[in-house]
Amino acid sequence: MNNCTSNSSAKDFYLTGFPSLQDFQIPLFIVFLLFYLLILIGNIIIIAVVVIDETLQKPMYFFLTNLSVLDILFTTTTIPKMLAMFLVNAKTISFHVCFLQMYCFHGLTVTESFLLVVMSYDRYEAICNPLHYPVKMTKKVNILLSTCAWVIALLIPIPVIFQTSQLTYAEKTIVYHCFCDHLAVVQAACSDFSSALQTFLGFSIAMTVSVGPLMLVTLSYVHIIISILKINSKVGRSKAFSTCTSHLIVVGTYYSSIAVAYVSYRADLPIDIHVMSNVVFAILTPLLNPLIYTLRNKEVKCAVKKVVILKIFPPCKNL
Template identity: 60%
Template sequence: MEATACNGSENSLPVFYLVGIPSLPEPLFLLVFFIFLFLYLLILVGNVLILVAVVAEPSLHKPMYFFLVNLSALDILFTTSTVPKMLSLLLLGDRFLSFPACFLQMYLFHSFSCSEAFILVVMAYDRYVAICRPLHYPVHMTPMINAALAASAWLTALILPIPAVVQTSHMAFDSTVPIYNCFCDHLAVVQASCSETTPQTLMGFCIAMVVSFLPLLLVLLSYAHILASVLRINSREGRSKAFSTCSSHLLVVGSYYSSIAIAYVAYRADLPLDFHIMGNMVFAILTPVLNPLIYTLRNKDVKAAITKMACLQDPRHSGGT
């Protein structure tokens, strides 16, 4: 759409100004910086531990943990696309992003978010085959099929946000564009444009429905079959064991969609602007913080592998005198 309402020069690219949290007092910037820095380091350390544990421990070379490695890698990439800029904003007051940097950040943020949703679907399918079709598991979940499922999740998510990002980049903007967020989120950038925003808002909403509710529907369908199969198991011990293999994944799914719900309600409800921004920040950091905690605290195999690595690094357990 052609736009002519802006005052910026047509020959120069706009610069984006991140407003951050408008009502946050400046004396609290340092406190919030250290909170976010702690959470970011927790995400990096926790997910790197899972990555190293799964790669180093032969007993974890199974489809379930192969997909967990993908999830951990996504959590690192997802938060790294936004949190370092938030930290720079809070500590140094670095609020400006160039046009290419803003749209690259927007693309990466939404791509990695979509990838996470699809990887959660693939993990649900893995649990479905393991519990509902155990005799077919070695045939249906071969290394080649696992790699194809993971690659499909990544590639689909890398392609889906492209139309919205490209169309948004052709909207009209002033020379300096205030973004009411701590990073370049699609909706925040669209709302800052001088162009008619309805088509872009609708496109963003449709893509969000595809990458949020369709994966959620597939996960719920998988677990409906899993629940039906588990309830047919006669022994209480067998049912407990089947449920325990799904508990970590269910908690991760719950945290992911809870963060989406918080961000959605913050945008749609009649709340102050700060709540809209904080809802997005929760979505950007909540799930990546919780995922490694869930898998290291609730999954005994991952916990055992990490404990084993820690013991090997401890001189008291290395066989030395």
């Protein structure tokens, strides 16, 4: 337990990591390093392919590059510190760095949910209004939609995180987590009433920015499915739906990981399970997104083969 007799502001937070896995720090380091490298390589390949290949200069893939950039930033917020914790036992994090990490983690989480809404709107316009699609989804509109998603999402967590930083903490506060998650830091504060209020406020905002975008995505796909069913040709229906499958799988993965974290939070489970559920949420979607789009999207798959394989292994020229 934290020594909450001090009224001074906290100077440091101490991250416990996985309490039951203290004897497996090196294996944890290797596993998370591998995950981080896969996330970086996969998302960088997606960005490079979309930028280089002219056939991918479409709104759908512009938003995909935004998602890849987001996934790189999102994992870079937490994993490097976790790697240092596992490798050299660097479990101390300063007060200001902790809240900066908290802001980046939650701000980028909200950004991803908003980008998924923008991507579903793009698919809605492409399938439900195909004749007006080139006029509506211009380059200027695409930039405006993605900019709004980033800016609004990054503004939303500021009030709650600022209020959390004003709570009273011990001079050296123990946080039962691998990184500075809002709930874990609030539970480490000294005031029970203020902590409960911040927990409720943070949880309410988290549910709003999760359920609201999910409803918009669901509404978009209801209209999309209705439009696809009206297509007479079976080939046409299959082709129309195939453009949505990658995005649907990404949405399913994202909200499934949120559901796991929520169930873990509500259930009376060991600390390691709570921590692991949040870590899975922080890693799973960025890890799977490039794989999903590479395997499920024919245009991306062909572009990866053309750009990556042919650039690295160009065909031999006859002398």
